[in-house]
Amino acid sequence: MAAISSARTLYQKIYTSHVVGKLNPSTDLLYVDRHLIHEVTSPQAFSGLKLARRSVRRPDLTFATMDHNVSTQRRSMDAAGETSRKQLEALAENCAENHIPLLDLTHPDQGIVHVIGPEQGLTQPGMIIVCGDSHTSTHGAFGALAFGIGTSEVEHVLATQTLPQQQAKTLKIEINGELSAHVTPKDVIMAVIGKLGTAGGNGYVAEFCGSAIRAMSMEGRMTLCNMSIEMGAKAGLIAPDDTTFSYIKGKAHAPKAEHWDSAVQYWQSLHSDIEAVFDQTVTLDASTITPQITWGTNPEQVMAVDQSVPAPDSFNDASKRDAAERALAYMGLAPGQKLTDCKVDVVFIGSCTNSRIEDLRAAATVVQGKQVAAGVRALVVPGSGMVKRQAEAEGLASIFKAAGFEWREPGCSMCLGMNDDRVAAGQRCASTSNRNFEGRQGRGARTHLVSPAMAAAAAIAGKFVNIAATGNVPGDQA
Amino acid sequence: MSKIFAQGLVCPLDKNNVDTDQIIPKQFLTSVSREGFGQAMFFDWRYLADGRPNPDFVINKPEYSGASILLTRANFGCGSSREHAPWAIQQSGFNVIIAESFADIFFNNSVNNAMLLIQLSKTNIELLFNRCAQGPQHWQIDLQSQEIMFGNNAAMGFNIDADIKQRLLSGLDFIGSSEQLKPQIADYEQSRKASQPWLG
Numbered sequence A: 001m002a003a004i005s006s007a008r009t010l011y012q013k014i015y016t017s018h019v020v021g022k023l024n025p026s027t028d029l030l031y032v033d034r035h036l037i038h039e040v041t042s043p044q045a046f047s048g049l050k051l052a053r054r055s056v057r058r059p060d061l062t063f064a065t066m067d068h069n070v071s072t073q074r075r076s077m078d079a080a081g082e083t084s085r086k087q088l089e090a091l092a093e094n095c096a097e098n099h100i101p102l103l104d105l106t107h108p109d110q111g112i113v114h115v116i117g118p119e120q121g122l123t124q125p126g127m128i129i130v131c132g133d134s135h136t137s138t139h140g141a142f143g144a145l146a147f148g149i150g151t152s153e154v155e156h157v158l159a160t161q162t163l164p165q166q167q168a169k170t171l172k173i174e175i176n177g178e179l180s181a182h183v184t185p186k187d188v189i190m191a192v193i194g195k196l197g198t199a200g201g202n203g204y205v206a207e208f209c210g211s212a213i214r215a216m217s218m219e220g221r222m223t224l225c226n227m228s229i230e231m232g233a234k235a236g237l238i239a240p241d242d243t244t245f246s247y248i249k250g251k252a253h254a255p256k257a258e259h260w261d262s263a264v265q266y267w268q269s270l271h272s273d274i275e276a277v278f279d280q281t282v283t284l285d286a287s288t289i290t291p292q293i294t295w296g297t298n299p300e301q302v303m304a305v306d307q308s309v310p311a312p313d314s315f316n317d318a319s320k321r322d323a324a325e326r327a328l329a330y331m332g333l334a335p336g337q338k339l340t341d342c343k344v345d346v347v348f349i350g351s352c353t354n355s356r357i358e359d360l361r362a363a364a365t366v367v368q369g370k371q372v373a374a375g376v377r378a379l380v381v382p383g384s385g386m387v388k389r390q391a392e393a394e395g396l397a398s399i400f401k402a403a404g405f406e407w408r409e410p411g412c413s414m415c416l417g418m419n420d421d422r423v424a425a426g427q428r429c430a431s432t433s434n435r436n437f438e439g440r441q442g443r444g445a446r447t448h449l450v451s452p453a454m455a456a457a458a459a460i461a462g463k464f465v466n467i468a469a470t471g472n473v474p475g476d477q478a
Numbered sequence B: 001m002s003k004i005f006a007q008g009l010v011c012p013l014d015k016n017n018v019d020t021d022q023i024i025p026k027q028f029l030t031s032v033s034r035e036g037f038g039q040a041m042f043f044d045w046r047y048l049a050d051g052r053p054n055p056d057f058v059i060n061k062p063e064y065s066g067a068s069i070l071l072t073r074a075n076f077g078c079g080s081s082r083e084h085a086p087w088a089i090q091q092s093g094f095n096v097i098i099a100e101s102f103a104d105i106f107f108n109n110s111v112n113n114a115m116l117l118i119q120l121s122k123t124n125i126e127l128l129f130n131r132c133a134q135g136p137q138h139w140q141i142d143l144q145s146q147e148i149m150f151g152n153n154a155a156m157g158f159n160i161d162a163d164i165k166q167r168l169l170s171g172l173d174f175i176g177s178s179e180q181l182k183p184q185i186a187d188y189e190q191s192r193k194a195s196q197p198w199l200g
């Protein structure tokens, strides 16, 4: 590698190494190493391409899956209804026509796009990865610059394998110290969002660093980067290390043996230089983070589970006060209320935030030998076929089933309820997903975002539980 | 090309953090077409549970019927990357959105659909809402001079990225302009293959 004249951040290194050319003084054309597509945001891109008589430039760098709109009850194209079937068929046709590899519903490894990318070894350090989905930020856990794009951009990438971009600002989020036993990466990112706000990261690429991040597994890092979009950041990034390399090694699309050493050598250069200057820096002490839960209708409306629901008056900013008032009305909550006194109707363990094997282990540890409370509907939706098989082999599936959980096929499911997995109006849901927006899980649905262990505990107790106050230690976070 | 990018009635949507799940709920994302999203815009706010229009929702008020400029507050368009959100807004007749700030992906998606998104300071947004409180407003947007014109020679300036301004004024094909760099793309692919053969 050529010597660098000045210190750069990880983001700047990846950005500059992908510049194909300049479109104008402030816009660069960047090369895209991986383009992941799914059924919901791609059909209009393919029809646009056809209309303009363009073809897919690099089908070999494009990968497709079916996830958003699939039934998680049974594996059939029409199981989630007629319009869903049409969309799934359109994806299958577009992939066949353009020779794009597709993990369709019959494929044993099918799953949520952000779960399967890493599992298949498609996600690697230093890459630029895009997908027509905002949680593409997940892949930043590997030190890849990964971000969500819209359908016009999907069409642009299909046609050119590039994307026009301008340099973003850089935000360093340093988290040092050790997490307490019951605190998970989900709690960490929710605490960060609570601190920065849903728009705090707008215009920035956030790099997470510090000893607490180094100690996290790849699953935990993915949870963290997954939700960086919830503070508005363009992408989340974590410099790759030995944890990253050993996760990738041996995966289907990982660099082959003859290239492995040079790949790792390159990956080791992917970190922010010591003198690199960030536009903004935020520091957190891991030991101060406690189990988190959202009380409102956006991810920044979050608190420690043992706190009381805030009064709108407690916010100095008029718009936040107003937002809190509307949120409490929608959520059916009163200021001062404890969520640990609040009954839960539905529990959803799944989504690209928390449907990996480690998440299911954490939940199963809490569930083992217990029963889902009467009147609670609880489901576990593994993120992919691989996760599902592993959970079955480890006996986690039987723990969930014995406790009264529904054990489903992989997909996005109740994270956004495009299929038939919905939360009814007025029902309260403990969800391991990433968005508590009004109506996200169904019209009138009341979503509380929590970690897998907290969701599991809520299913058993029939109300929210402070996991730190129970004897349960969630599954191994190492 | 006329110097007026847009003109029309302003609809004030007095909310922060309007997310794309609100702009276009998931049940409308199953379409494979780019058309037909207009009626679904703000579905859960716009229609009552029984399907009738919600008379209290600002967009349904008769005085805002036919509006083409949407005025709103901070962090508009946060959440999902669905381009169905700008499609729905555009197909409902809006081609300009004025806000204190926008979420990144929503901003790009809108520009890629030739919509003009104007970002103003909190103070200026407040001033615009105050104007709307006085009765329905008709404004003109001059993109060349970067001004919102209220009539009677009153105007408010705005900033816009030079490239975006150029794209909107010239109506350049998004993909076509990048395709002019095809030789560079091919060069990049070659050197990428040489230095990082594992990437394919």
Ligand code: SF4
Residues within 6 Å of the ligand: A067, A068, A112, A113, A114, A133, A135, A351, A352, A353, A411, A412, A415, A416, A433, A434
């Ligand atoms: S699980 Fe939810 S957030 Fe993740 S890709 Fe699917 S719908 Fe989007």
